[in-house]
Amino acid sequence: MARTVDHIPVLIGGGRDPSEIEISVMGKTEDRDKMHELGARLFTIHTGGPTPDLTELCEFLAWRDKLSA
Numbered sequence: 001m002a003r004t005v006d007h008i009p010v011l012i013g014g015g016r017d018p019s020e021i022e023i024s025v026m027g028k029t030e031d032r033d034k035m036h037e038l039g040a041r042l043f044t045i046h047t048g049g050p051t052p053d054l055t056e057l058c059e060f061l062a063w064r065d066k067l068s069a
Contacts, residue, residue, distance in 0.1 A: 022041065023040040024040065024042035024043070024044065025040045025042070025044070026046065029059055029060060032060065036067070045060050
């Protein structure tokens with residue numbers, strides 16, 4: 001099964017200007033640098049359950065803030 005990050009080059013192909021395409025992804029934390037490098041700017045982080053574990057979300061927000069600094 002292909003991961004999300006493997007599909008980004010296909011999505012921006014076909015002669016379209018990649019800057020005209022908003023790439024949104026739902027992926028694992030370990031793929032975020034590669035997805036951002038390939039142009040993704042809208043990330044979806046999943047949480048769930050009555051007592052969700054927000055660790056991944058907190059890690060993502062710290063990464064985003066560091067990237068934006």
